[in-house]
Every structure is written in C-alpha cells, then in structure tokens.
Amino acid sequence: MQQVLPDITKTGSLITSYDVYLFRQGSHSRLHDRLGSHPAVADGARGTFFAVWAPNAAEVSVIGDFNGWAAGRHPLRARGDDSGIWEGFIPDIGHGMLYKYHIKSRYDRYSVEKGDPFAYFWEVPPKTASVIWDISYTWRDRAWMRCREEDNTPDAPLSVYEMHPGSWRKVPEEENRFLNYRELATELAEYLLDTGFTHAEFLPVMEHPLYASWGYQSLGYFAPTSRYGTPQDFMHLVEHLHQRGIGVFLDWVPSHFPSDGYGLSYFDGTHLYEHALPGQRYHPEWKSYIFNLARDEVRSFLLSSAIFWLERYHADGLRVDAVSSMLYLDYARSPGEWIPNVYGGRENLEAIGFLRKLNDVVHANFPDVLVIAEEATSWPGVTAPTATGGLGFDLKWNMGWMHDTLDYFTFDPVFRKYRPDLLTFSIWYAFRERYILPLSHDEVVHEKSSLAGKMPGDEWRKRANLRLLYGYMFTHPGKKLLFMGGEFGQWSEWSHETGLEWDLLQYPPHQGILRWVADLNRLYRREPALHERDADPAGFEWVDFSDVEKSIVSYLRRGLSAEDVVLVVCNCTPVPRYGYRVGVPFGGFWKEVLNSDAVEYGGSGVGNLGGVEAERVLVHGRPWSLPLTLPPFGAVIFAPEGA
CATH class of the missing domain: 2.60.40.1180 (Golgi alpha-mannosidase II)
Structure with missing residues (x-):
C-alpha cells in the first residue's frame, strides 16, 4: 500500500499555532510529528517538509547529498510567530537522503552544520549526517500490547536482563562483528525464554557518537543507533521479543548530552539546549552538557522523546538514567562551583518539576508502562504519586541494597559475622519505595571485577558464593535486574569491545550457575509469595x-x-x-x-x-x-x- 502523505499546499507547514503554544508551554509531547524531516506533498509535488528550532539564527538552510552540501540553495523561512522555528518544503527529495542544517547565527558571525535534533535515523558513526527516513511499520504484537499491563503491575514478577546490544554476542568468523538487530531478535528471545527473564533492558540504543559511551552520551533522541541496523530493524527486535512474551525497557538519558559540534550544543550560536550559566552547564564527571530544564522548549523536546519511544517503538518502559544528578544542583560539585535555587537550597526545582511532568504525561498516555528511576540518594517519595508530592516513578533502583550486599559478599566469610548489618539493614527501608534490586553493568566495569570475580576464595567458593548471592537476591523484596554475563558466572569484567565469555558454558560449573539463575527465575514467577507483596511490609x-x-x-x-x-x-x-x-x-x-x-x-x-x-x-x-x-x-x- 502506498503511503498517504500529508498535503501542505494550503498551509505550507505541518505545524499549527496550537503546536507552537504547547511547545512554548513546555507541554508538547509529540514534537517528533512536527519538527524534523517528514515526507509531504505540496502543489502536487512529493518531497520533504523540514522544521528546526533555532531562535537565534539569522539564516537556516538544508544541505545534503541532494544539493552538494551547499549552504543557501534550500533556505528555510522563520515562522512569523516568535516561536524560533524555521521551516520549509523541498520537492523531489525523500527517504534515504542525507542532510544537515546549515545555521548562521545572529551573533559573532558564527555558522555551523548541525544534525537534526529530531532525526529518525543517522549515518553510521563516525559519520554525522541525519537521514530522511520513513519509520512506518506494520506491527504484529497486538496480543502483547493488549495484555502487557498484567506484566507491568507492582505485584507482578519482574526479572530484567540488562544488556548492551553490541557486546552480547560477537561473530568471530566475521572479524568479531556484533549482531544486528534482526540477528539479535532471534537469539536473544530464545535465550531469555530459556533463562526465564521477563524483560530485556537495553543500554541506551539512542544514536550516540562514541561507542565506548555505551549509549549514555546520546545525541539522537529520536533514532535507534544505526550501528545495528535501521529503525525498522529495531522495531522488529522489539516486536519479536513481544511475540515471545518478553517485555522491553529502554535506558533513556534526559540529564546530559555530549558536546560534539554537529549535535545539540551551542546549536544556533547560543546555549540553546544546555544551560547558559557555567555553574549549571557542564557536568564535571561525564564531561558533557546539562539540559536546561528551566526552558519550556527543552522540556517539550525531552517529553516528546520519552513518548516517541513508547509510542513508535512499543517500549514497555523507560529506565531514566542519572536521576540523582538531575535532582541536586551541587551534584559532583565542590562548594562555590554551584548556584543555589531561589530558596538558597541545593534542590534543582526545574528538574523536579520536569520529572513530575514526565511521569504524569507518560502515565496519562501509557498507563501500562513503567518508568524506573536510577536514583542513588535518600530523596523522599521517588515512587510516590505526584499528587502527594512524589516524583511519580513506578520503580527505583535500590542502590543501597546493591552496595551493602556486594560489600558483604566481598568479605572473607571469617569476617562476615562482624558486619551482618550489610545483609539485614535493607529490610528497614525496603518498603519506603517500590524497588528494583540492580546488579547492573556499573558493578562489572572500570576494574571493579565481574560479579564472580568479586567473591572470595578459590574458584569453587567463588561460584558457590555467587549462587548464594543470587538466592538471596531473588528472595529479597524487590524486582530483579541482572547484567548480561552474570547469569553464567563470567570471570572477566565486562568490556564493550569484546563479547561475553560464552565459551565458559562448555564447563559444567558455569552451566550450573546458568541453570540456577533460570530455576530462580521460574520459582520467582511461580511463587506469589516472592513477588506479590514486594512493596508491602x-x-x-x-x-x-x-x-x-x-x-x-x-x-x-x-x-x-x-x-x-x-x-x-x-x-x-x-x-x-x-x-x-x-x-x-x-x-x-x-x-x-x-x-x-x-x-x-x-x-x-x-x-x-x-x-x-x-x-x-x-x-x-x-x-x-x-x-x-x-x-x-x-x-x-x-x-x-x-x-
């Protein structure tokens, strides 16, 4: 069936005055349908409608492989409504063509070539052009979508397999390449069915310049990375997991973004997406820019990104990265390096408001999905409803449980009797929030060793301790999350450059660990006592x-x-x-x-x-x-x- 394109002959635009109103109120949650590049028809000609937010630009034009990357050949016009949006229709260009925006600023004679913040697809890094892409797809996961609420409720068993797509499996016969989305779909679904996990959680698949960032330095907030295939290939991966009864969570990063010149930073010659004030602009730990959540248009951008992945890619939930860094103005900063809020405190009032808005908008549109906070402090009410002053998340990572538990199991057994609190203290606060217990990627990198490697003693004792750790984890109140490789006792710490140590599964002791995790998963799902009252004392x-x-x-x-x-x-x-x-x-x-x-x-x-x-x-x-x-x-x- 031929795609029916919107006809913009009369208006010359896909953007209405109401869109502009919502955008400037910080409430637009579907900007991806308006800004960016969209196939359209005008005066009978097929082509592409472009729209970009650049309020401090003097000129904006579209450059690409269709015009020799020459600035000025296809100029956009500024809307006359003070929205800061530039738009235009270019005939005879469409799906698969490369493009960027050439922006001349009003200030300092600054000009730059930028990728599209709303691009649905990008060139494979290190190339940096956006790609005009039709992301239409005929979904075949209706049965899952209709019933998924049963798997996403507070009393449901939730066992998450956290994974990095590029390093899960490699193909040694083909220069150790990683699997593409479609290859991953088949192999991952079978593996998760065998091991009993209920959900897969992907480290950020949003397009990112640096592979070594694992996706946590995202630039393409509306595009799955092209390293593993096309948008439709990623849709197939999600669909296939759904067809096999497995949910999909996506890691999402609304806190910060990289400073690469073709991306969001200094977009129109001003600090548009990031804070203008140095004390709030730059993240000292991650060497990246911090979103200016006080700006209405930036909030609309991020709200739209969240809704986009849930709507267009059928994600069953979002794990929101680095929430702690958003909540505190002094996060990773020394005295004198941060600016207090209007009341003199260190709480980031704009971020608090945004997170509440995010959860309200998501739950209003998708009441059957989960929004999960990576939050490492004692901030009150992370999973409390926004109506009662909470942040409105569905689940929170229990970082206190994780740190105490790993500290305990790292001890030589002779000394464990001196710190029993590390094993028991978590129950004192286990029901203050709705928790998920994470043994995540962060615990098996940067010379921290693998989970098996952390355990004391010889190889037999290490494996026995690891099985004991998992037994304790799967019977402790809270949902479960385990990073790939831990389920079979990988010895080496995780590296994004290499695949997991699958060869270990030729040995019975590692087969045994995998069987233990699979049986724990099945018992956890089968026994109501192990999941129904996770948030109930x-x-x-x-x-x-x-x-x-x-x-x-x-x-x-x-x-x-x-x-x-x-x-x-x-x-x-x-x-x-x-x-x-x-x-x-x-x-x-x-x-x-x-x-x-x-x-x-x-x-x-x-x-x-x-x-x-x-x-x-x-x-x-x-x-x-x-x-x-x-x-x-x-x-x-x-x-x-x-x-």
Whole structure:
C-alpha cells in the first residue's frame, strides 16, 4: 500500500499555532510529528517538509547529498510567530537522503552544520549526517500490547536482563562483528525464554557518537543507533521479543548530552539546549552538557522523546538514567562551583518539576508502562504519586541494597559475622519505595571485577558464593535486574569491545550457575509469595537474623493468600550445618524447592533429601520448627507441600 502523505499546499507547514503554544508551554509531547524531516506533498509535488528550532539564527538552510552540501540553495523561512522555528518544503527529495542544517547565527558571525535534533535515523558513526527516513511499520504484537499491563503491575514478577546490544554476542568468523538487530531478535528471545527473564533492558540504543559511551552520551533522541541496523530493524527486535512474551525497557538519558559540534550544543550560536550559566552547564564527571530544564522548549523536546519511544517503538518502559544528578544542583560539585535555587537550597526545582511532568504525561498516555528511576540518594517519595508530592516513578533502583550486599559478599566469610548489618539493614527501608534490586553493568566495569570475580576464595567458593548471592537476591523484596554475563558466572569484567565469555558454558560449573539463575527465575514467577507483596511490609518476616556467629539468616516471604508462604535460609560460611532448627508458622511437610548447593548447579550436593517434616518444637517464637541441613555457602528455599 502506498503511503498517504500529508498535503501542505494550503498551509505550507505541518505545524499549527496550537503546536507552537504547547511547545512554548513546555507541554508538547509529540514534537517528533512536527519538527524534523517528514515526507509531504505540496502543489502536487512529493518531497520533504523540514522544521528546526533555532531562535537565534539569522539564516537556516538544508544541505545534503541532494544539493552538494551547499549552504543557501534550500533556505528555510522563520515562522512569523516568535516561536524560533524555521521551516520549509523541498520537492523531489525523500527517504534515504542525507542532510544537515546549515545555521548562521545572529551573533559573532558564527555558522555551523548541525544534525537534526529530531532525526529518525543517522549515518553510521563516525559519520554525522541525519537521514530522511520513513519509520512506518506494520506491527504484529497486538496480543502483547493488549495484555502487557498484567506484566507491568507492582505485584507482578519482574526479572530484567540488562544488556548492551553490541557486546552480547560477537561473530568471530566475521572479524568479531556484533549482531544486528534482526540477528539479535532471534537469539536473544530464545535465550531469555530459556533463562526465564521477563524483560530485556537495553543500554541506551539512542544514536550516540562514541561507542565506548555505551549509549549514555546520546545525541539522537529520536533514532535507534544505526550501528545495528535501521529503525525498522529495531522495531522488529522489539516486536519479536513481544511475540515471545518478553517485555522491553529502554535506558533513556534526559540529564546530559555530549558536546560534539554537529549535535545539540551551542546549536544556533547560543546555549540553546544546555544551560547558559557555567555553574549549571557542564557536568564535571561525564564531561558533557546539562539540559536546561528551566526552558519550556527543552522540556517539550525531552517529553516528546520519552513518548516517541513508547509510542513508535512499543517500549514497555523507560529506565531514566542519572536521576540523582538531575535532582541536586551541587551534584559532583565542590562548594562555590554551584548556584543555589531561589530558596538558597541545593534542590534543582526545574528538574523536579520536569520529572513530575514526565511521569504524569507518560502515565496519562501509557498507563501500562513503567518508568524506573536510577536514583542513588535518600530523596523522599521517588515512587510516590505526584499528587502527594512524589516524583511519580513506578520503580527505583535500590542502590543501597546493591552496595551493602556486594560489600558483604566481598568479605572473607571469617569476617562476615562482624558486619551482618550489610545483609539485614535493607529490610528497614525496603518498603519506603517500590524497588528494583540492580546488579547492573556499573558493578562489572572500570576494574571493579565481574560479579564472580568479586567473591572470595578459590574458584569453587567463588561460584558457590555467587549462587548464594543470587538466592538471596531473588528472595529479597524487590524486582530483579541482572547484567548480561552474570547469569553464567563470567570471570572477566565486562568490556564493550569484546563479547561475553560464552565459551565458559562448555564447563559444567558455569552451566550450573546458568541453570540456577533460570530455576530462580521460574520459582520467582511461580511463587506469589516472592513477588506479590514486594512493596508491602506484610510480605516479609524475619525468622532469625541474630545468629551472627554462624552468619545464618532466615526469613519468610508471604503472598496475598495465607497459604502462599516461602521459607528462605542462607548459610554464608563454608561450614555445613546439620540439625539446624528454624521456626515455621505451621506443621506439615516443607518441600525443599531449591537448593543452591545441588549437584546440578555445581554444588556439593548437601541438602535435605527433598524436604523436611515440621516438628512441634518451639523455636524462634514459633510452635513448629524444621531440623535442617544447611549446605556450605548455601541458600535453601522451602514451601509447604501442596501450597
């Protein structure tokens, strides 16, 4: 079917006065339909309509492979409404052609060639031109989209596989190239089905100049990176995962952007997208520019980007990067290097307002998606509704749990008894927000070692500790996130230049770790007690956290139904314990549903022969108890038989 193009013969524009009003109010959430390059018809001629925001430009023209990259041949006109938008129609050019904007500023005789901030596609880096691209697509994931709310609710099991598309798998026979989006679709879907994860989360796929930034220095806020294929190829990847019952989260960066000359920085000879004040413009840690969220048009730009990925690419949620850096004016700055707000405080009032607006707009348009905050401080109400003064996110990364847990497991077991708080303190605040427990890419780079490499002892002990860590993680309140490679115990820390150490899976111990993670995922999804009450204190109950000498903790997880109960016991030393009594709420046979020390997981096979009958012996203030065998570095999980 031939595409029906908008006819702009009468108006000469796709932009209405209402669009301009919303744009200047900071409320336009679909600018991508108006600004940028769009195929259109005028006076019977097919071509492309262009529109760009450059309020301080004296002249703007479109340059490209269709006019020899010559400035002035295809000038745009400024709208007469003080919007700062330049627009125009160019006949006989269209899909696949390269272009940029040539901008002459009103100031300092400044002129520059800029890529399109709203481009749907870009040349493969290090080339820098935007590409006119028709992103129409016939989606075939209706069944998923109609029912996905069931998988995105606070009481649903959520187990996220975080991954970097370029380094997940390599093709050694073809100069170690990475997979394209379509190759990735087939292989990733099968892998996630086998391992039991519910969602994939991609490190930012938005176009970025530097591959080594992993996408966190984004410039193409409306374009998937062309390194792995076309926009339609990426749509196919999302669609295929949906067809296999797997959700897709996208990492999104509204906090900062790189200073590359063809991008957003100093766009029209002024600091347009970034702050003009030096104390707020430059991010000292990431050497990048900070979005000026006090500017209405910039807020419209970012709101539109968020909606774009949810609408056009059917993303099931956004993980918002570096929220802490947005909330605090003094983030990564020394005294005297930051400017207080109007009340003299360090809170970034404009960013707070933007984040609330973002969550309100997203949830109004897509009530069945999740917006997840990477926020590392004790900022109150990150996941509270905006109507009650919160920021309105659905989930928050639990960075405190992550740091404490990794610190604990890094200790030699001899010393763990001196810091039991690292394992238990997280419960004190576990229900203040709706959390996701992240073991992310940030923990396995920059000489931090891999997760397996962090564990103490020889190879056997490292793998046993890793299985214990995962057992504790998957039974702790909160949704789950694990970065690629961790699921099979990769030894090397992650590098974006190389693929994962898939060759390790020829060895039974690493096959065992992968099987353990897959079985944990399936138990987590199957047992309501492990996910229904993640944000409810009634969903967790300590049995005993006082046995610090033996470094053993035990707890119950509870679901909404009284019979949905799971007992977890973690032995954090290499010493097996026999006849170790743990109190339980009622009698009967308690089935050992998972044991991290089972032989099939690479363990020593110490366990409870399938389960234990409760005895009427008072322990831990409970009338019934189980005489258990606790394996070394073992997590054992029990459920009442028949539950």
